[in-house]
Amino acid sequence: MNSSALRRVAVIGAPGRMGRMACALLEAQTDLAVVARVGRGEDLGDALVRSEAELGLDLTVAGAGAAHGERMLELGVRPVIGTSGVSLDENRALDELARERGLGGLVVPNFSLGVWLLQRACEEAARFFPDAEIVEMHGKHKKDKPSGTALDTAERMAAARDAEVEGSVPIHSVRLPGLYSNQEVMFGGLGEVLRLRHETYSMQCFEAGILAALRYASRALGVGRGIGAAFEDLGVR
Numbered sequence: 001m002n003s004s005a006l007r008r009v010a011v012i013g014a015p016g017r018m019g020r021m022a023c024a025l026l027e028a029q030t031d032l033a034v035v036a037r038v039g040r041g042e043d044l045g046d047a048l049v050r051s052e053a054e055l056g057l058d059l060t061v062a063g064a065g066a067a068h069g070e071r072m073l074e075l076g077v078r079p080v081i082g083t084s085g086v087s088l089d090e091n092r093a094l095d096e097l098a099r100e101r102g103l104g105g106l107v108v109p110n111f112s113l114g115v116w117l118l119q120r121a122c123e124e125a126a127r128f129f130p131d132a133e134i135v136e137m138h139g140k141h142k143k144d145k146p147s148g149t150a151l152d153t154a155e156r157m158a159a160a161r162d163a164e165v166e167g168s169v170p171i172h173s174v175r176l177p178g179l180y181s182n183q184e185v186m187f188g189g190l191g192e193v194l195r196l197r198h199e200t201y202s203m204q205c206f207e208a209g210i211l212a213a214l215r216y217a218s219r220a221l222g223v224g225r226g227i228g229a230a231f232e233d234l235g236v237r
């Protein structure tokens with residue numbers, strides 16, 4: 001793929017909150033073009049083939065991301081999966097399939113710069129504090145529980161400790177009207193508690209990450225996990 005070429009992007013879940021935001025964002029770019037807006041009930045394969053998409057941005061419903069990623073790779077399309085709930089095993093399977101086909105992509109449980117930095121701090125703290133719990137707080141509309149971001153944070157903390165993921169970091173989920181999207185990670189030690197907290201105020205916090213992920217995926221080999229590689233590789237802003 002020519003590095004200065006216009007990238008043709010299919011947005012899957014385009015009618016949703018994230019999908020609408022992503023389409024408007026991509027329309028303002030000179031190197032990325034929305035060539036398909038895919039909603040529920042539409043045939044993903046047909047839409048990808050008809051539109052000749054090179055990249056697919058999945059923002060649908062928790063649990064659908066891995067299958068959509070597999071379908072994209074089978075059709076030669078590079079997936080960026082922002083949808084919650086792609087497990088580590090599913091991510092590894094997508095990575096293998098992509099490498100077999102000489103393609104790349106990215107699974108991104110959270111596109112925000114602040115969450116990425118929070119997770120890096122949590123990985124460091126988890127090595128020193130054996131006891132930690134996550135409290136994730138979202139509005140009532142959020143369909144999945146716990147959030148994909150909380151699961152990803154727990155997985156990263158377990159990996160930093162070289163521990164099993166299962167049960168390593170308890171997650172508490174709060175769903176209330178008025179909340180948008182916040183995550184606090186509490187580390188308890190002798191006579192002290194360290195709190196690391198991220199607060200989201202609008203979907204704007206996902207914009208830089210969505211663009212970085214698509215640009216990174218357009219030339220990556222394999223399907224990695226997390227926005228870090230894209231931010232490190234391309235610069236954040």
Ligand SMILES: NC(=O)c1ccc[n+]([C@@H]2O[C@H](COP(=O)([O-])OP(=O)(O)OC[C@H]3O[C@@H](n4cnc5c(N)ncnc54)[C@H](OP(=O)(O)O)[C@@H]3O)[C@@H](O)[C@H]2O)c1
Binds near residue numbers: 083108
């Ligand atoms: N990675 C991140 O940083 C990040 C940030 C925020 C949210 N998310 C995740 O992104 C996803 C979307 O969030 P959202 O708030 O935009 O949700 P949403 O408003 O419910 O939008 C999801 C859209 O996808 C559609 N859809 C469902 N299944 C589909 C399928 N199989 N094929 C095509 N379209 C399908 C839905 O249609 P219907 O309305 O008919 O169901 C809806 O239009 C969720 O998994 C959420 O957790 C990720």
